[in-house]
Amino acid sequence: MTATTVAPPAPAPEKAKPLAPISWKAPIGYGVVGLISLVLFGLLPADGQDSTFVLSTSKDFFTIDPITVPAKVTAIVLSVIALVLAGISWQATRNRRKVGAWLPVVFGIVVVLAFLTWADAGKSSPLPLTGLLQGSLFLAIPLVFGSLAGLLCERSGIINVAIEGQLLAGAFLAAVVASITSSAYVGLVAAPIAGMIVSALLVLFSIRYVVNQIIVGVVLNVLVVGVTSYLFSTVLKADASTFNSPPKLPTIDIPLLSQIPIVGPVLFRQTILVYIMYVVVVLLQIFVFRSRWGLRLRAVGEHPKAADTVGIKVNRTRVRATLLGGAVAGLGGAFFTVAAGLAFGKEMTGGKGFIALAAMILGRWNPVGALAAALLFGFSDNLQVVLGIIGTPIPSQIMLMTPYVVTIFAVAGLVGRVRPPAAEGIPYVK
Amino acid sequence: MKLELRGITKRFGALVANDHIDLVVEPGEIHALLGENGAGKSTLMNVLYGLYDPDEGQILVDDEPRVFVGPGDAMAAGIGMVHQHFMLVPVFTVAENVALGHEPVKGGGLLDLAEARRRVKEISDRFGFDVNPDALVEDLPVGAQQRVEIIKALSRRAEVLILDEPTAVLTPQETDELIAIMRQLKESGTSIVFITHKLREVRAVADRITVIRRGKVVGDADPSAAETELASLMVGRSVSLGVAKEPAQPGDATVKITDLSVIDAAGVRQLDAVSFDVARGEILAIAGVQGNGQTELTEVMLGLQAPVAGSFTLDGRELVGRSVTDVLRAGVGFVPEDRTIDGIVAEFSVAENLVLDLHDQPPFARGVSMNPAKVLANAEQRTVEFDVRTPSVHAPAGTLSGGNQQKVVLAREMSRPLRLLIASQPTRGLDVGSIEFVHSRIVQERDNGTPVIIVSTELDEVLALADRILVMYRGRIVGIVPGDTDRDVLGLMMAGVPLEDAQAQAATHHTLLGEADLEAEQETASPPPAPVASTPTPQPDEEAGE
Numbered sequence: 003m004t005a006t007t008v009a010p011p012a013p014a015p016e017k018a019k020p021l022a023p024i025s026w027k028a029p030i031g032y033g034v035v036g037l038i039s040l041v042l043f044g045l046l047p048a049d050g051q052d053s054t055f056v057l058s059t060s061k062d063f064f065t066i067d068p069i070t071v072p073a074k075v076t077a078i079v080l081s082v083i084a085l086v087l088a089g090i091s092w093q094a095t096r097n098r099r100k101v102g103a104w105l106p107v108v109f110g111i112v113v114v115l116a117f118l119t120w121a122d123a124g125k126s127s128p129l130p131l132t133g134l135l136q137g138s139l140f141l142a143i144p145l146v147f148g149s150l151a152g153l154l155c156e157r158s159g160i161i162n163v164a165i166e167g168q169l170l171a172g173a174f175l176a177a178v179v180a181s182i183t184s185s186a187y188v189g190l191v192a193a194p195i196a197g198m199i200v201s202a203l204l205v206l207f208s209i210r211y212v213v214n215q216i217i218v219g220v221v222l223n224v225l226v227v228g229v230t231s232y233l234f235s236t237v238l239k240a241d242a243s244t245f246n247s248p249p250k251l252p253t254i255d256i257p258l259l260s261q262i263p264i265v266g267p268v269l270f271r272q273t274i275l276v277y278i279m280y281v282v283v284v285l286l287q288i289f290v291f292r293s294r295w296g297l298r299l300r301a302v303g304e305h306p307k308a309a310d311t312v313g314i315k316v317n318r319t320r321v322r323a324t325l326l327g328g329a330v331a332g333l334g335g336a337f338f339t340v341a342a343g344l345a346f347g348k349e350m351t352g353g354k355g356f357i358a359l360a361a362m363i364l365g366r367w368n369p370v371g372a373l374a375a376a377l378l379f380g381f382s383d384n385l386q387v388v389l390g391i392i393g394t395p396i397p398s399q400i401m402l403m404t405p406y407v408v409t410i411f412a413v414a415g416l417v418g419r420v421r422p423p424a425a426e427g428i429p430y431v432k
Numbered sequence: 433m434k435l436e437l438r439g440i441t442k443r444f445g446a447l448v449a450n451d452h453i454d455l456v457v458e459p460g461e462i463h464a465l466l467g468e469n470g471a472g473k474s475t476l477m478n479v480l481y482g483l484y485d486p487d488e489g490q491i492l493v494d495d496e497p498r499v500f501v502g503p504g505d506a507m508a509a510g511i512g513m514v515h516q517h518f519m520l521v522p523v524f525t526v527a528e529n530v531a532l533g534h535e536p537v538k539g540g541g542l543l544d545l546a547e548a549r550r551r552v553k554e555i556s557d558r559f560g561f562d563v564n565p566d567a568l569v570e571d572l573p574v575g576a577q578q579r580v581e582i583i584k585a586l587s588r589r590a591e592v593l594i595l596d597e598p599t600a601v602l603t604p605q606e607t608d609e610l611i612a613i614m615r616q617l618k619e620s621g622t623s624i625v626f627i628t629h630k631l632r633e634v635r636a637v638a639d640r641i642t643v644i645r646r647g648k649v650v651g652d653a654d655p656s657a658a659e660t661e662l663a664s665l666m667v668g669r670s671v672s673l674g675v676a677k678e679p680a681q682p683g684d685a686t687v688k689i690t691d692l693s694v695i696d697a698a699g700v701r702q703l704d705a706v707s708f709d710v711a712r713g714e715i716l717a718i719a720g721v722q723g724n725g726q727t728e729l730t731e732v733m734l735g736l737q738a739p740v741a742g743s744f745t746l747d748g749r750e751l752v753g754r755s756v757t758d759v760l761r762a763g764v765g766f767v768p769e770d771r772t773i774d775g776i777v778a779e780f781s782v783a784e785n786l787v788l789d790l791h792d793q794p795p796f797a798r799g800v801s802m803n804p805a806k807v808l809a810n811a812e813q814r815t816v817e818f819d820v821r822t823p824s825v826h827a828p829a830g831t832l833s834g835g836n837q838q839k840v841v842l843a844r845e846m847s848r849p850l851r852l853l854i855a856s857q858p859t860r861g862l863d864v865g866s867i868e869f870v871h872s873r874i875v876q877e878r879d880n881g882t883p884v885i886i887v888s889t890e891l892d893e894v895l896a897l898a899d900r901i902l903v904m905y906r907g908r909i910v911g912i913v914p915g916d917t918d919r920d921v922l923g924l925m926m927a928g929v930p931l932e933d934a935q936a937q938a939a940t941h942h943t944l945l946g947e948a949d950l951e952a953e954q955e956t957a958s959p960p961p962a963p964v965a966s967t968p969t970p971q972p973d974e975e976a977g978e
Contacts, residue, residue: 019696023740293533293542301521301532308519311483312533312584313504424522432483 021098027080029095032109033089036081039113043120044078046095049128050402053119054128058263073123080116084109114385134388135381136266139276142380143341144351147278147334148358149365149372151197151327152284156367157290158323159303159425162202163219166355167226171196172335174230177346178238181249190275190333190364193340195223197332198325200226205321212429223355231348238346250343251275274334275341282330286369299323303423306430309398316430331355357405360413366420383409433494433510433591433623434459435480440489444474449475451647457592462614462624464638466631468666468863470833472647473627474516477594482506498763504533512585513594518577520584522570527552529569530584550843555583559616574721575606582613586622594625599633601722604891604923608943611637627804630892631659660795668866675873676866679900683712683745687852687883692742692752694728694907702728704907708850715874717886717898717915718924725907726887727769730856734766745757746852760789763851767841767858769887771834775841778830782822783811785829786844803892810847817845833899835866842873853877856887862869871897887953891919920946 053073054199058064094101101224122129148165160229162168175196178191200222208215240247251273260270290296298319301309306316338350357379364378365371390398435457442450449472451755457463482500493509500506513646519527527548552565556643561579569577577596578727585593594644595614599607613622614637628634634641634655641653643665651665664670687710694703703725706898712715717907718726731737733744735756744751751759761767768774776785787796787807795806811825818839822832829840838858845853855874861865874897884929892899897914903925912930913921920943922932938946 021740289541293540294537295541297524297528297532297535297543301524304523305519305521308521308529309532310482311503311513311515313502313507315502409655421451421523 008153019217023421024095024098024232026095028404029092032091033085035109035113036084036088039084039116040078040081043116047074047077047120047123049074051124053122053125054132055122056117056128056350067101068128068364071119073119076118076119077366080112080119084112084116087112091278119388120198121396122392127392129392130388131230132264132267134384135264136271137387138377138381139268139272140284140380141383141387142376142429143275143337144334144354145358145361145376146212146373147337148285148331148355149362149376150282150369152359152362153286153290153365153367153372154299154327155201155324156362156423156426158299158320159423159428159430160208160320160322160324161215161219161305161427162201162331163216163359163406164200164203164226164354164355166351167219167223168200168328168331168350169228169335169338169355169358170349171200171226171241171265173338174233174335174346174349175332176247176336177339178245180340181245184249185247187274188250189340190251190336193336194329194332197328197330197335199326199328200327204328205324209317209320210427212431215427215429220416227349232348232421234348244399247347248340248343248345251341255291274343275337278333283383285372285431290369299424301423306425306428311430312428320430331358334358357409360409363420363422364412367422370398379405379409434492435592435623436492436495436719437476437480437513438492440476440486440491441478442472442479442484442486446674446883450479450486453644453647453649455642455649457623457625458489459591459623460618460621461639462618462626462637464628464634464641465625465627466641466653466662466666467644468629468632469861470863471666473642473644474596474646477513477596477625477627481504481511481594489539492520494771497921504737507533507588508589510589510591510620512588512590512592514578514581514585514596514598516597516600518581519573520569520577520580523565523568525568526563526572526580526583529580529854530565530587542703551587552583555586559613561613561754574601574723575603578602578610579613590622592623592625594627596627596712597629597758598626598628599628601889603721603926604919604945605632606923606926607945626807631662631666632945634662635659636720646830656712664863671864671868675871675875677897678879680714680878682714682899683771683881685709685711685883686747686886687711688743688745689733690743690745692732692744694725694732694739695738696728702907703732705742706904706907706909707742708902708912710885712883713878713881713884714899715884715897715915716902717877717888717894717895718902719888719891719898719922720904722889722903724926726856728907729904730766730769730854730885730887731942733759733854734764758850763849764822765848765850765853767838767855769856771837772830775963776829776837779828781826782815782820782829782832782840783807783825785840786811786814786847788844790848814843814847818873821894831865835862835869836949838866838870843871846873846877850877850882852883852885854885854887857889858886859888859893861891863945891922896917918946936975 051073052070053076054068054070056068087105091101091105118129133168148169151168152162152165172193176189176193179192180186183189203222204218207213207218216364223422246377253271253273256270256275290299298309298314302314302319310316335351338344339346358376361375361379362372364375365373386401389396389401436452437455441448441452446806453476465473465476471768474975475484479486479865482505483501491500492498498509500509506583507824513835521532524532527545530552531543531548536544537546549565552563555561556563561583563576563579563583572580582593598610602610614626617624617880626638627632638655642660643650643653644660645666645668653662653665660670671878680736689709690707692703692706692792693701703762703770706725706729708716712881718729728737732739733751735751735754735758739752743928746762746764749762772778777788784807787810789803790796796803796810814820815822815825820832820839820843829837832840837865853874853971858870862870874884874886886897900912900915901917902912903910903922905926905928910925918938920938921934923943924937925931929937
C-alpha cells in the first residue's frame with residue numbers, strides 16, 4: 003500500500019457534460035402526418051367542392067344551422083395548423099423542453115377535422131357531427147367498463163385478460179334474462195353476475211392454484227366463447243322468441259342538460275347504462291386514490307409483502323377486487339344486447355375486451371384516463387360506421403381496420419413510459 | 433413490556449432453521465441477537481412477527497402465552513418490526529405508508545390524509561427525524577426510508593421494536609444517528625431487539641447479547657466481551673478478523689476509465705464523467721451507499737449498458753461499444769452483485785454453471801455439440817480447488833448455500849486467464865468461512881498481477897481488501913483515497929462530503945464506532961489515523977485495527 007502514491011482527487015474541471023441523445027420520434031411523427039394531411043386532404047382533391055357539418059339536433063334549445071365550408075381551403079388551413087404544431091414540437095424537442103398534453107390533443111382534432119372535411123367534400127349528405135360524437139360515446143361503453151374492470155384487477159396485482167370473456171358472458175346472460183323476464187332492467191342486473199362467475203374462475207386458478215394469470219385469462223376467453231356459442235346454437239336458436247329477444251333499454255333524456263347544443267344530446271340523451279358508467283368512473287377515480295379501500299388495493303398491487311406486514315390480507319383483497327372487476331365487465335357486456343337492443347350472437351363482442359385492455363394501458367391504470375382512451379377508440383370505431391353511411395373514397399375494408407390501427411398506434415406511440423403496478427401478475431405466496 | 437420466546441422450533445423440510453430457541457427481552461433493554469448470515473436470526477424474528485408459524489414453542493407477552501396468526505396480531509400485541517428489506521410501497525408518500533393498515537378515515541371510507549400527516553409529524557418531531565410526510569418514499573435516501581419504517585412501527589404503539597440488520601445499508605454517520613435513536617427509544621421505555629452480525633455495533637449499543645449459531649442459542653454474552661471472543665462464539669471457532677495480505681506491488685495501469693457517463697431512460701445521470709485507473713496487482717475498492725452509480729459502472733464496463741460518453745480501455749484496447757462476449761474474451765472476469773439472478777442459472781447443474789462462459793470454446797465444445805466428459809472433469813477439478821461443498825457436480829446450483837454458489841461463480845470467472853477482475857458485493861450474505869475464502873482468493877488474484885475492482889457497500893470489506901478506495905456518490909467520484917483511510921472520513925465521503933471537508937469533520941467529530949476503533953488502536957500503541965495524511969502512515973495489521 004505504502005508503495006502507491008495517491009494523487010489528490012482533483013475535482014474534474016467543469017466542462018460541457020454529455021447529454022442524452024434526443025428522441026426525434028414525436029416531431030417526425032407529427033410532421034409526417036401533417037404533410038400527408040396537407041397533400042391528401044388539401045392539395046390533391048379537386049377544387050370547388052363544399053363540406054357540410056350538422057352541429058345540432060331538432061330537440062335542442064336553439065338550433066345551429068349546418069355549417070358549409072369550401073373543402074379544399076378548409077383542409078389546407080387545418081393541415082397548415084397541424085404543421086405549425088409539428089414545428090412547435092420540433093422546437094421544443096430541440097431545446098429539450100417538454101410540451102403539455104394539449105399538443106397531441108389539438109393536433110389530433112385538427113387532423114381529424116381535415117380528414118372529415120375531405121371525406122364529406124362534394125357529398126349531398128351533410129356530416130352529422132353530433133351523431134358522430136353520440137355514436138362514439140355509445141361504442142365506447144363496453145370499452146370503458148372493460149378497461150375499468152382491468153384496472154380494478156391490475157391495481158390489486160391480478161392480470162385480467164379475460165375481459166373479453168366477461169363482456170361476452172355479460173352480454174349473453176343479460177340477453178337471456180331480459181328475454182325471459184321481458185325486462186331490459188332485469189337483464190341489466192343479471193349481466194354483472196355472469197362477469198363475476200368468470201372472475202371467480204380466474205381467481206380460483208390464479209390465486210388458489212397459482213397458475214399463470216395470462217394463460218388462465220386466455221383459456222377463460224376461449225371457454226366463454228365455447229359455452230355461449232354452444233348454448234346459442236342449441237337453446238337460444240330453438241326458441242329465440244323466449245330466450246333471445248331482449249327488449250331494448252329506453253333512452254332517458256335528462257331535462258335541460260340534454261338540450262344543450264352539441265354536448266347535450268351526446269352526454270345526456272342516453273340509456274341508464276351510460277349514466278351508470280359516469281357514476282362508476284367518478285366513484286372509482288375518487289375511491290381508488292383517496293379511500294382506505296383504494297390505498298389497500300394499490301398497496302397489494304405494488305408491494306404485497308409490505309401490505310401483509312401491516313396486517314392486510316393480500317389474497318382476500320385480490321379476490322374481492324377481481325370479483326368486483328368481473329362485475330363491472332359483465333355490466334359492460336349488457337351493452338351488446340339490452341343497451342343496443344340486439345339479440346345475442348356468437349362471439350358478438352368482437353375483440354372489444356382486448357381493446358379495453360389497451361384503453362386501460364393508454365389510460366395509465368387511471369379511471370379518467372381509461373375513459374378518455376376508450377372514447378378515442380370509440381370515436382375511431384364510429385367514424386368508420388358514419389363514413390360508411392355517407393360514402394367515402396376509401397374502401398370499406400380499410401375503414402373497418404381503423405379502430406384497430408388507431409389502437410396499435412395509440413398504445414405504441416402515445417403511451418411513452420408508463421409504470422404498471424409493480425406486483426401485477428406475480429402470485430403472492432407466503 | 434416483557435417478551436419471551438420459549439423453545440421455538442421452525443423447520444423448512446429437512447433444515448432446522450430454529451432449534452428450541454429461548455429468548456427473554458426485558459422491558460426497556462436493547463437486546464442484541466448476534467449470529468452470522470444463515471444462523472436463523474431472521475427466521476426467529478419472522479416467527480415472532482407472525483409471518484411464520486413455529487413448529488414448536490411458545491411466545492409469551494408479559495408472561496401470557498400468545499399465538500400470532502399474522503403480523504396484524506403481533507402488531508396488536510405491541511411488536512413492531514423494521515425489516516432488512518424495507519416494507520414500504522415506493523410509489524406511496526410517507527404519510528400513506530405510515531397509515532397503511534390502520535388508516536384514519538373521514539366519512540365514507542375516504543382517507544383523512546391531514547390526520548395521517550399529523551401522526552407522522554408528531555413522531556418525527558418527537559425523535560427529531562426530519563421526515564417530510566408528503567415525500568414519495570422512492571425519492572428518499574435509504575437512511576430516511578429506515579426512519580419511515582421506525583415511524584411506522586411507533587405509530588402502531590410498538591413497545592418492542594425488532595430491527596433486522598438495520599445498519600447494512602447505512603453510512604457510519606447514519607449508523608451513529610440510528611444508535612442515538614435506539615438509545616432515545618430505550619429511554620422512552622421501548623425494548624429493542626437488534627439483529628446483526630456486526631460485532632462492533634453490538635458492543636456499542638447492546639445491554640445484553642444472545643448469540644445464535646446454526647439455529648441454536650449458543651450462549652449469552654456481555655457487551656464488554658472482546659470482539660474476538662464474540663466472533664469465536666458466533667462462528668464456533670477462532671477467526672481472524674482481517675484479511676492477511678502483503679502490501680500491493682502495483683505495476684502498470686492497464687485499466688483506464690475516462691469520462692464515462694450514463695444517462696438512464698428517465699433522463700437521470702447515473703454516471704457522471706467518471707475517470708480512474710487501476711494498476712496490475714492492486715485492488716481498487718469502490719465504496720458508496722447502494723444505488724450511487726456502482727451498478728451502472730460495472731454494467732457499462734462489461735458491455736451490458738451503453739454509456740453516452742467516455743471510454744474504457746484494457747491493455748490499451750477500447751472496450752466501450754464491444755459486445756459482452758468481446759469483453760469477456762479480452763480477459764475481464766465479472767462477479768455480479770446478485771449471484772442468484774446474474775451469477776448462476778439456478779436450474780443448471782454445478783458443472784454446467786462452471787462453463788457458462790466457455791461452453792462454446794474448446795475443450796468444452798466439439799463442433800456444434802458439447803463435450804460432457806471435459807465439462808465433468810473441469811467441474812470435479814474446480815469444486816475441489818474452490819472448496820465448493822456440493823453433494824455432486826450434477827446438483828442444481830440453486831440448491832447450494834449462498835457461500836457455495838458464490839464459490840461456483842468465482843471458480844468460473846477465475847478459470848480463464850484474467851486481465852481484470854470486477855467483483856460486485858462479493859461476500860454479501862455469506863457466512864464467515866466463505867467470506868474468508870472469497871477474500872483470500874481475491875487477494876491471491878491480485879498477487880498474480882491482475883488488476884482487481886471490488887464494489888462493496890460494506891465498509892468493513894472495503895477496508896479489509898482495498899489498496900486504494902474510490903468513493904462514489906450520485907454517479908460522481910467524491911475522491912480516491914488510500915486503503916487505510918479512516919472509516920469516518922469514508923462515511924462522510926459516502927454522503928457526498930469532499931475529502932478535505934470530510935477529514936476536517938471526522939477529526940473534530942468522531943462517530944461512536946469510530947471512537948471505539950480509535951481506542952482499540954491506542955491500546956495497541958499506534959498513532960491515531962485521523963486526520964488522514966497525504967502520505968499514509970504504516971498501519972498495524974488489520975487484526976489490531978479491527
